[in-house]
Amino acid sequence: MRPISLLLILIGCLWSGGCQQTRLSFTQVETPKVPSFTAPTNAPTLAKKEFTPLAPPEVISLSDELSLHLLPGTPSKLVGIHLLAVSPDAPYENLDILHTALTQLSVKLANQRDLPCIEGLTIHPSIHGLRLSLKCPASALAQAVDILAQSWSSDAYGELELSRLKRQLALDKHIRAFNGSEIEEVWADKILGSAHPYNKALNNRELQQSLDKPQLLALLAQTKAQSQWHLLLEGVPQVDDSLREQLTASLSQLGAQQRQEERFVDTFSPYGKQLFVIDAPGTVQTQVRIGYHLPMGLADQEDSAFACEALSRWLGRSFSGRLYFDLREQRGLTYGIYGRCFNNPMARILKYYGATQQQHTGAFIRGILDHLKLAAEAPPSEAELAALKTSQFSQIALRQDDPGHRIEDYSQAIARQAGSDAMAARLKRWQTLTPEELQALAQAHFGQEPVIVIRGDLARIRPDLEEKLPEWQLKVTSVD
Template identity: 25%
Template sequence: MTNMLRARLAAPSILLAASMAFVLAFAAASQAAVKIQEVKSDKGVTAWLVEDYSVPIVAVQFAFEGGSTQDPVGKEGLANLMTGLFDEGAGDLDSDAFQIKLDDAGAEMSFKESNDAVSGSMRMLADKKDEAFDLLKLAVQQPRFDQAPMDRIRNQIVSGIVASARDPQTLAGRQWAKALYGDHPYARDDQGTQPTLASITRDDLKAFHKANFARDNLRVAVVGAIDADTLKKKLDEVFGDLPEKADLVPVADVDPKLDQVSQYEYDLPQTSLHLYYPGLKRGDSEYLAAALMNQILGGGTFTSRLFQEVREKRGLAYGVNSGLSNQSHSTSLTIGTATRSDRAAEALQVMRDVIRDMAEKGPTQEELDAAKKYVIGAYAINNLDSSQAIAGTLLVMQRDNLGIDYMEKRTALLEAITLDQVKAAAKRLLTTEPAVMILGPAGTLGESKG
């Protein structure tokens, strides 16, 4: 085994061992309050910090608002391609040299895009944080976008697009997005197409990076063995020399087009059913009531009304779920399942009956009490079980404008929700005729295409 290969294997192993130690340490004190500090650098970069010295790890997560909605028309897939190139060379380091330095620093780096943001994360050993932050600075400020890595990553994406062209779920998802969002950027495939990817040049990547990576659309969260004064300096080193303001293309809010049936016909043994109802913005005063209603309706894996009626009582599906979807420019409540094609009509009717009953009558007090208990109790397990998870939660809190004290207030806010509020949320969201999306054999439900 070469020394280089040993280094590539050793760094992740060290981080894994440290991460396991963090989980064990956190489990022992999971009920302790998470103390969040707001740290502002001299150049105005703000981060939320949770200091934790139980293990020698620092986790960083950050997001630049914008995402694939900023892809120019005809250049779809630009943001996604860019996120594959940040660790493929930066500054004076080409791809191989950058990867070797990253391994030597004992760090892990990743980037990804969504419709609404380009986000990144880095996990590093505390005693090598200087080297790790230096590499993050290069990646954020001076990505190279060299032609060879660019062609390689693009070919990987194209291979995935070609493979997915035979996948019914992928094809149906594209059709459904257009049916819901029309010509809005949310209807576009964020991976792009073969022609749009082929048209992307290095200059396109540089222009996108310059327009989107700025200080005013940046959110940062840090968790681990680092103090506030040290973090202030690192924030300026990594982000302080970025442009003050992003040059983002305005994106309009859009409501998904409801009251329609859209069917993708494919000869499958199972039919997938999806229902789209209105949602709520995260800052809406009824959002928490709607979240509790959703938990009772279909959010609780084994306890929800939909699960009990669709699976437990009738055996129509392996699972059924619902969830509130919150994007920067659109919201929805989505409900989905997959069932035998010859029983799809029955499953859809049962789902509609359960939803109608919730809209008309709402939940019982017993159901609401149980939902509160679960949602309050599961928060630490689902959101605070590792340094990366805590950093991710802090980032979401910032992006949703929940306030730095949200964790402290969350339990009281949920406890204060009344049965009447939850009933009102159910009526508000579920009385609208939904968009119904169907993937399965032709004529499964006797419905025509929407």
């Protein structure tokens, strides 16, 4: 009886088509729309407040290799203590391994050290910097700095469980593969170029699997050797001679930096109209990354950095950006589309990113490309530019008021070797920016074809891509 029932169900499915995959009805392309910033009738007038940046922190040289930075305090009244290592001329290699080891070490320190605030130790890695942070009472400042300095000693890693460390690294790898973040690895490979040092700095699977104690200590020594050291203190109005001597003695064990002799040469070459596809059968949405590799060899790097920031904010600043307004609010093609500028010492990347349903794939990508073209063809209105400036100054003010963002931005500025007047120059550029100047930035940077990487079910979306983007060559790619 059971085989007959199953056979009848199968025949019914084939007859009705109910068991077959639903045929997609692809969304059509529309002319790009830009937001209107006309004030609503009877809307209250908001008070205008001029944004004033914080004064540059006081910087004290403790030695040729060490700098002390005194920053404003935090609302908690605890002293913010940050030991920052930066390597402006080269990325830190295998930082994912070192970060995992430091995380394990932080648990060990919390269990062994008689200092309650050590339980709050946090680790903040970036490709050119690594920051260890604590918040402690002022009376524990010298002891806390000494513990942070000792965290870089090879003796501190003698009792780490390497088997546990390797299991965590393997788990992180599987999590990245499961949640679809493989697109970020492919994106980095394409937007930077496979030979770029950033693409060789992480995910060394061979080392992660074979890692032993000598290799871990060699990695620690290499990281220390290429580092410049900075101690950032929040909420310490002044440092007397006695405290300065204690801090210098604790930090002297970090050693001297070994200067990098080789200089990086950017050899990136655009791909033309190639659209890279990560084929992911069965996925119900398409992830999209579109952007530009901005040149680093320009005479005026500040102009290039400002263009990257301005263009990312103009089109991709969430709710009031052009892409979000049109592709989400007007056409419903996505839950979110954003822009971001990655301004690192060895690469400057302008990136727009989002996700869409399968049936919207072609219209979504074409919509982004049409907005890039429109930005170069016509300047924004005065009202749109005013809204952009208001949004930008508000974001800068919020980040300045938040202690976490403030210390992160300051740390990144040190890694980029930005001067003390960099913020003032940046604000002046925003204040004086005109619609025609913003359009000129778009013309200068959107003239070449962008790099496009997507992840989705290629068999389902190929017809739509070939119809909406006939001039683009589809090229299947994957994580090596």
